[in-house]
Amino acid sequence: MSRLIDKKLSRRRFLGLSTCTLATAVVGSQVKVLRALASSGDITAPVAGDEKNIFTTCGMCVNKCGVIARVKNGVIEKLDPNPNFIKSRAMLCARGNAGIKVVYDPDRLKYPLIRTGARGEGKFRRASWTEALDLVAKNLNEIADKHTRAGVMFASTEGTYQDHFFNQLAECFGTPNTVRHPTLCLSSNIQGFSATFGTNPTPDVLNADYIIMSGANRSEALITPDSIDLLKGDGGRRKLIYLDPRFTKTAAKADKWFPIKPGTDMAFILAMIHVIVTEELYDHDYVKEQTVGFDKLISHIQQYTPEWAEGETDIHADAIRRVAREFAMAAPKSVYYHGRRSSFMSNDTQMRRAMAILNGIVGNWDTKGGMIPNSGIKLAKHDYIAPWYDDVPDRIDAGSVSFLSEKDGSWPVVQERVLAANPYPIKGMMVYKQNILASVPDRAKTLKMMEQMDFICTIDIAMSDTAWYSDVVLPEATYLERLDPIESLGGIVPVAVMRQPCIEAMFESKPNLWIMQELATRFGEEVAEQFNFTMEEYIQHQVKDNPAILAALQEKGVYFDRTEPVYGTTRGKKLKTVSGKIEIFSQRYADKGLDPIPVYTSPETIPAGKFRLLVGRHAIFTHGTTANNAYLHEIMPENTLWLNTKSAAGQGLTNGMLVKVKSPVGEETLRLEVTDKIRPDSVYMAHGFGVLSKGLSNIYGKGGCDAALIETRYCPISGNAALHETLVEVVPA
């Protein structure tokens, strides 16, 4: 433990942080929080010192925007956007600004905790790191002895930059059962687009003249730079067509909003393809030279007329024709934006395939304003050798879906199979900052899955629901207190970023690498050897072929090798598909018994008195992790259930009343918001509320939890959870 503490001084020298003095008006409120904590004996009071600006990276969501932390007297006073950070166009959103309340949060996990009461009762005692880590290692080793190493699963979040070490420990420990976020996120997107283009490209939002979005709510589900580029630099010529059952803030910014019937986006896309093919509006030369299967597409889409699609989508046939023609006219500077979100329905991969094919036939591949393959910044990889264990079986979810990611797994499948001990039991769980009780569909089932575990350890910064149900809870240092590895953020213009510690880690919190190293030593010499490095060494190794990266990160907080996109590097060249071309017809899918060209299936008809439950993002919270943040909490103290004005009247429900939302798997109570901003057949609730943990003091007892209502359904191709398949009833509470 002392080893790293001793290194703190040299770490500062190593980073060579640039500093400058800033005038500030008044004593920061963070100082007050610190003094309050100091008076309770939790920490030492802040002392006078110098002021500095520290380049680091935001950790509030997936975008990882460049931040300059203003630190005075050892206290972070303000997080400002890094003006050099081209990916985020030098901005910081509400969450980014609220980041200091992640550090100065009375609800923070401060010490290792060991459960003393029943699971979920919330009774824990403070433990030393040594006792807690010994207990974790003892339990995991015992489970491994009894059930093989596959009997322990490792569930991890993404984007802390230290998740790599967690996954490395999982591999060295010897379990195949690592489960990560993609199947609660965009794995069907990646699958659908990769099956078509060989990679998952990024739409060139800044330069596209015509953009169609299906539920990718970019003005609320912020993605940099897309959310910004969508509004900036359009010069009045760009057209945004937006499809969503809800009138979101993106709808408010769109040239045209279509309140599409949920689950029918593929019908809209296939009808667009129908128009573009039958009216010969596609890029003839490009299709001929760079695609395979177009001839099969012609006959395939005959059935998918705009008139047919009107019946499915509730979008007028004439409107579909108009959009299709405009899209083709604007090509190649037109994109059907595929977004980055959870699956809507269980046919999601095929729906994304249809999107990809539509983009493909108008010839927008790797050209300005079109679909651009991502590039990245090359970093040297850290190699390790995981010990070999003879008796370990295949992943528990092996063979469940057509294209399962070996490292990510499929959460819905894992949940079901662990519960059924099929084909073998999993009795131990290590969790790194993934809040599965809030994010995996069917919370009751996830709870049962956890109940049957012999041991659960969660590493987090706050008492998430998942931590609340754990046996050992370990406090990680927050993103503003850690030195994190360099990370390449791929995109049209890629950047490299890193995190530098702005202050020393508070309380007894520790960076994840330290926790992993300590556990590794307890798993034996062979495992420990793989973790025998410091973060500084790790970073030096990453830049061994290009030291300019580290220099740039120290000087301006970001590294990039170009500021403008480079187009066309793959155009006309062999793509990473089997055929080397854009695969309209996928032989790979045909070989697996899947539809080689997307075939439409209608969503289930909604019976009278029921509504389709929709989920979606807003700009204030990230998933289930930020609702308790004091600054964000006051903007949105609870979630509501959106219900259309006419539907509410029909049910005798009024605005503001408490309602019960009942699904086949759960029942949640929250306040009703009667609004015209949603289709009459659907309801919507924001994510992040209805928590179980009393350790989240701002939001405990407020609102309802969507994961408690959503049924376990998933895409059989990608394994991605399908979040819009659940129908609910709404009654007065």
Added chain:
Amino acid sequence: MKTKRYAIVLDTHRCIDCKACTVACKVENNVPLGKENYRNWVGADPLRGSYPNLGESYTPSQCQHCSNPPCAHVCPTSATTVSPDGIVHVIDHKCIGCKYCMTACPYNARYYNEEIEAVDKCTFCTQRIQVGRIPACVETCPTKVRVFGDINDPNSEVSQLLAENPSRVLKEAQGTKPNLYYLI
């Protein structure tokens, strides 16, 4: 050299109501937590139309730094003053908390800060301007709705925006002469 007259020009068409400005302001200026305490905010104008023909717009707002500030006129202790660069300030220790200014402000841009025991409001982040930086709300905005600058300088971005685009001020009829300009 002509004195400065600071102003903000807003292009609300770009506003996505993400609240970055509000949180940035609260952190920068140590505005106490609480929904009633704010120096700036984003207002969602009433939803236009009915399903499925809808429209919605968002209007960020704050102290308008009026050239004819009613808040200053009503203050019994002259706690509210206008600095030479046009920024309307509250001098904390002079404020007796009578809240006349809060009533007088047509923009509801003031709140009572329990921590400093004085009425508080936007200062265009004076502490940042002094060191050559722009206000926190301007800097942090994802879509760059706000532009800050000196309208007495014809070459400033704000002057040029106003020269090239039609704009309006809020509640013009009240004669407060605001220095926040909303592009039309």
